Amino acid sequence: MNRILEKEFISDQVFRMRVEAPAIAAKRKAGQFIILRTSEDGERIPLTIADASAEEGWLELVVQVVGKTTKEMSMLEEGGSILDLAGPLGRPTHIEKVGTVVIVGGGVGIAPAHPIAQAMKNAGNSVISILGGRSRGLVIMEEQMKAASDRVMITTDDGSYGQKGLVTDAIQKLIDEGLKIDLVVAVGPPIMMKFVCLLTKKYEITTLVSLNTIMVDGTGMCGACRVTVDNKTKFVCVDGPEFDGHCVDFDEMMKRQRMYEVQEKESMDRFQS
Amino acid sequence: MEEKKLTPKERLQIPTQEMGEQDPKERIHNLKEVPFGYTPEQAKLEATRCLQCKTAPCVAGCPVEIDIPTFLNQICEGDFKGAAKTIKITNILPAICGRVCPQEEQCQLGCIVGKSLKTVDKAVQIGKLERFIADWEMEQGAADTPEIKAATGKRVAIVGSGPAGLTVAADVRREGHEVTVFEALHKPGGVLIYGIPEFRLPKAIVMTEVENLENMGVEMKYNMVIGNIHSLDELFEQGYDAIFVATGAGLPMFMRIEGENLNGVYSANEYLTRANLMKAYSFPETDTPIARSKNVAVFGGGNVAMDSARTALRLGAENVYLVYRRSRIEMPARVEEVHHADEEGVQFLLLQNPVRLIGDEDGWVKQMECIKMELGEPDDSGRRRPMPIKDSEFRVDIDTCIVAIGNSSNPLIPDSTPDLETNRWGNIIADDQTMKTSKKGVFAGGDIVLGAATVILAMGQGRLAAAAINEYLKNGEW
Numbered sequence: 001m002n003r004i005l006e007k008e009f010i011s012d013q014v015f016r017m018r019v020e021a022p023a024i025a026a027k028r029k030a031g032q033f034i035i036l037r038t039s040e041d042g043e044r045i046p047l048t049i050a051d052a053s054a055e056e057g058w059l060e061l062v063v064q065v066v067g068k069t070t071k072e073m074s075m076l077e078e079g080g081s082i083l084d085l086a087g088p089l090g091r092p093t094h095i096e097k098v099g100t101v102v103i104v105g106g107g108v109g110i111a112p113a114h115p116i117a118q119a120m121k122n123a124g125n126s127v128i129s130i131l132g133g134r135s136r137g138l139v140i141m142e143e144q145m146k147a148a149s150d151r152v153m154i155t156t157d158d159g160s161y162g163q164k165g166l167v168t169d170a171i172q173k174l175i176d177e178g179l180k181i182d183l184v185v186a187v188g189p190p191i192m193m194k195f196v197c198l199l200t201k202k203y204e205i206t207t208l209v210s211l212n213t214i215m216v217d218g219t220g221m222c223g224a225c226r227v228t229v230d231n232k233t234k235f236v237c238v239d240g241p242e243f244d245g246h247c248v249d250f251d252e253m254m255k256r257q258r259m260y261e262v263q264e265k266e267s268m269d270r271f272q273s
Numbered sequence: 274m275e276e277k278k279l280t281p282k283e284r285l286q287i288p289t290q291e292m293g294e295q296d297p298k299e300r301i302h303n304l305k306e307v308p309f310g311y312t313p314e315q316a317k318l319e320a321t322r323c324l325q326c327k328t329a330p331c332v333a334g335c336p337v338e339i340d341i342p343t344f345l346n347q348i349c350e351g352d353f354k355g356a357a358k359t360i361k362i363t364n365i366l367p368a369i370c371g372r373v374c375p376q377e378e379q380c381q382l383g384c385i386v387g388k389s390l391k392t393v394d395k396a397v398q399i400g401k402l403e404r405f406i407a408d409w410e411m412e413q414g415a416a417d418t419p420e421i422k423a424a425t426g427k428r429v430a431i432v433g434s435g436p437a438g439l440t441v442a443a444d445v446r447r448e449g450h451e452v453t454v455f456e457a458l459h460k461p462g463g464v465l466i467y468g469i470p471e472f473r474l475p476k477a478i479v480m481t482e483v484e485n486l487e488n489m490g491v492e493m494k495y496n497m498v499i500g501n502i503h504s505l506d507e508l509f510e511q512g513y514d515a516i517f518v519a520t521g522a523g524l525p526m527f528m529r530i531e532g533e534n535l536n537g538v539y540s541a542n543e544y545l546t547r548a549n550l551m552k553a554y555s556f557p558e559t560d561t562p563i564a565r566s567k568n569v570a571v572f573g574g575g576n577v578a579m580d581s582a583r584t585a586l587r588l589g590a591e592n593v594y595l596v597y598r599r600s601r602i603e604m605p606a607r608v609e610e611v612h613h614a615d616e617e618g619v620q621f622l623l624l625q626n627p628v629r630l631i632g633d634e635d636g637w638v639k640q641m642e643c644i645k646m647e648l649g650e651p652d653d654s655g656r657r658r659p660m661p662i663k664d665s666e667f668r669v670d671i672d673t674c675i676v677a678i679g680n681s682s683n684p685l686i687p688d689s690t691p692d693l694e695t696n697r698w699g700n701i702i703a704d705d706q707t708m709k710t711s712k713k714g715v716f717a718g719g720d721i722v723l724g725a726a727t728v729i730l731a732m733g734q735g736r737l738a739a740a741a742i743n744e745y746l747k748n749g750e751w
């Protein structure tokens with residue numbers, strides 16, 4: 001059981017939850033995730049760690065309501081608890097001083113991008129963060145990202161906030177400005193990561209992506225999380241979650257993400273009625 | 274008393290006792306256990322078939338050397354309690370082993386009764402009797418908690434709660450050491466819980482065994498992925514004096530054929546974990562989904578393949594094909610599992626091998642392509658090597674595919690423990706008598722050492738390790 005210390009909606013469908021997990025908080029590194037279960041018959045779902053405090057013993061998760069489990073989680077309140085929490089899982093982001101790092105966060109992907117931006121900055125890199133969302137409400141954690149970056153650019157699909165356009169437009173703009181980018185780290189919807197990679201490949205900029213596949217155990221035991229990277233099958237939970245974006249088969253990954261579309265909808269409808 | 278006077282010849286004339294079973298047509302619609310177990314009368318009759326021979330080849334065939342003639346004799350005398358005690362001297366999990374051990378290759382293989390009657394099928398049914406006794410004991414209520422010696426102040430960490438870990442927990446705790454079991458998942462039991470299905474091994478049995486351990490004072494900690502949350506060195510820093518690593522084989526192998534990452538293609542581990550541990554059979558009352566399949570292909574010929582095929586039937590599949598590249602006699606599964614799968618309508622595609630999976634435009638598997646095989650010369654394993662027959666490819670429509678061709682070793686502990694030696698398959702190297710690894714204070718056993726093996730071999734290594742751990746904690750010698 002892990003106690004919920006804080007919970008608040010930060011946009012329409014996205015909430016932030018702070019849970020007590022001292023051992024994980026002490027151990028986690030940027031880029032790692034946890035798996036949790038909210039009830040006895042519940043699913044095990046992976047969530048990237050958005051923030052943590054080793055001193056105070058908590059983790060912060062930023063969650064978008066997309067299905068039954070996240071809906072159920074969104075209804076939990078401060079003082080309540082999460083049944084099971086296992087982690088930290090996955091390999092941490094390789095943090096190194098490389099020069100200029102562009103961190104791209106799309107929608108709720110901004111949350112896991114945050115600790116990476118922090119760590120990159122602490123390692124002495126110049127960090128430019130690009131935050132993208134469909135509309136204003138989906139651009140989250142702007143203040144925290146500002147604190148972790150030298151420069152922040154914002155794009156929205158509908159132009160309701162920041163520049164109208166896609167995150168790729170912002171990257172293009174940086175390239176056009178003549179900036180030498182040493183590394184791009186992209187976290188967000190697979191389609192966004194795919195297009196970021198197509199662009200950066202053209203300019204030969206090394207790009208890391210953090211993948212959020214379907215998972216069950218998170219320990220390498222089941223293979224639910226497998227993706228094709230460089231024509232080889234990899235398990236996201238133990239080999240990842242970060243990979244060289246130029247080698248990831250995003251089309252296959254996107255199809256695999258939809259494997260339980262029908263059942264997920266059914267589960268949600270049943271829960272809501 | 275009467276039976277005592279029976280001559281060996283008369284004993285040989287007693288027919289082998291069969292357990293009652295659920296009708297195959299009915300049981301594929303439920304998850305209940307297939308066999309009902311012996312009645313006490315049947316158990317006594319079956320035990321009476323034992324010749325009490327001096328050589329006891331059965332004991333030699335048992336990886337944990339249960340004193341089989343003694344417990345069979347106790348059954349004959351109606352001393353079920355005594356029989357339970359005899360078994361538990363060397364095997365703490367008889368209700369499980371009675372159900373899942375490959376007895377026909379172990380204790381029952383050498384049985385003189387089977388030899389005299391010219392078939393191992395007619396050997397004394399030691400496994401069924403072991404199960405009978407264990408079930409009888411459970412029905413009597415809580416098992417007696419074994420005596421725990423005075424506290425030694427020493428602490429032992431066990432990583433993984435499968436049969437190897439549970440065995441060590443019991444044996445080490447009995448010596449008075451403090452024991453903590455760290456398990457990565459939210460439930461204990463390892464493969465016994467997430468892999469082997471309810472209809473073959475009721476989960477209540479596994480949970481009862483774990484409760485018995487807790488009653489002995491063993492502490493269970495779940496959701497603890499060792500290697501990530503604590504390294505082995507950190508466990509030592511926290512005050513543990515010895516560590517037993519029993520993390521199992523869990524890293525599924527795939528065929529490495531085209532189309533294996535299509536939707537609808539599962540490793541057996543994933544399929545069974547969703548169905549068993551996550552209760553996907555009750556979806557949408559429970560939250561974890563699983564494919565709703567019509568035509569399922571299972572690749573492999575072991576217990577895992579049989580469990581997957583039979584689970585698919587119970588989840589409503591109309592056709593379940595089991596594709597195996599050798600013939601039926603070479604199948605590594607327990608004979609009973611093959612027989613049950615056959616009875617339930619699993620279609621065996623023997624001497625055939627999948628060569629690729631074909632998907633539709635949305636990325637779902639829709640067909641498998643197989644090639645026919647013939648058996649050639651024996652290979653290293655002594656089994657005849659299957660060879661593809663040229664131009665014999667054919668296709669079968671499927672919507673789900675379960676790959677059950679084995680597991681290799683999980684890398685989490687070796688990766689986080691550089692001074693722990695592994696072999697080229699990633700298995701931890703341990704001394705075969707003491708289970709000591711290359712790292713001081715660390716012992717290992719079960720599938721992580723053996724590669725995917727069996728419950729009883731995992732327990733056997735657990736017993737050896739426990740003895741060595743107890744010794745090490747006494748004299749500190751490595």
Ligand SMILES: Cc1cc2nc3c(=O)[nH]c(=O)nc-3n(C[C@H](O)[C@H](O)[C@H](O)COP(=O)(O)OP(=O)(O)OC[C@H]3O[C@@H](n4cnc5c(N)ncnc54)[C@H](O)[C@@H]3O)c2cc1C
Binds near residue numbers: 686
């Ligand atoms: C479907 C299936 C059917 C089978 N049928 C039979 C059968 O009929 N008869 C038979 O004898 N054998 C059978 N086997 C094989 C048998 O189950 C295994 O040989 C046996 O369970 C191995 O025991 P173990 O204790 O070594 O490991 P496991 O049972 O694999 O347990 C390992 C445990 O360690 C945990 N773990 C792993 N990594 C970590 C970590 N880093 N930190 C903490 N915990 C960790 C795992 O979650 C797991 O609970 C079957 C296997 C499968 C998969």
Ligand code: FES
Binds near residue numbers: 215218222235236237
């Ligand atoms: S989630 Fe099961 S192997 Fe990655």
